[in-house]
Amino acid sequence: MDVRSISTADLDGVYRLLLNNGWAHRIGGVAQLAQLVSASQRVVVALVDNELVGFARAITDGISNGYISMVVVAEPFRRQGIGQALVDAIIGSDKTITWVLRAGRDGAAEFFKKLGFTESSIAMERPRLDPLR
Template sequence: MDLRIHSDFSKLSLDEMKEIYSSVGWTKHTIEIIKQIFEASNVIALVTVNGRIIGFGRAMTDGVFNAAIYDVIVHPEFQKQGIARQIMEYLLDKLSNISCVHLISTSGNEDFYKKLGLKRIKTGMARYLNPNLASEYLE
């Protein structure tokens, strides 16, 4: 298995990325949305196996004080093999000089991020336009 982690978004198939989002139930990510959010992200981790994309993660940062990590996703066929950990380690390495790195975990994955050194925050706040997400993530 030829597993590679890189950040060259221009050489990847948006169709494969859409399939990965769909494979974990994130069905609102169209090709256009995927292109927009990855072009707006300034730190990207893309995982390929034998040239096929199987996972990714992305972050946005001001380059000094703050960053936020989003969309750490691995296709179900490749989960439980340490790939998400590699994605996170890649992103955190690229953000190693940033004072504060935020991440909102999907429900049930909090322990995974704790093992990587992230901790709950006391003053976290958010607004969700989607009522289902608001009821899941907000107090």
């Protein structure tokens, strides 16, 4: 497995990965994905035998706070450490940054708890309107 920063050449593959793994309702197309990627400070992909099988992106100031927006692994490659490798690449080794995320998908809370995340009672959110509707 290889985890590396995303390149422009990866966008079509990432888009297909998102469409095939439950994210079609959130991404309007490759152009919107490119905007999301360019607005994110940390974006990585995972490849197995040159096949793109994982994607993660985060928004952070790199000093104090970070938000993990997406962690996606293709179904046949789950439970093989790829998700953990993506998260590790995103958050790095700096323990002074507080990382937050929304763990609403099935299994997400359990996955992130294994990586040291805890439930928060202090977070608030203003839910987005769905621009695709």
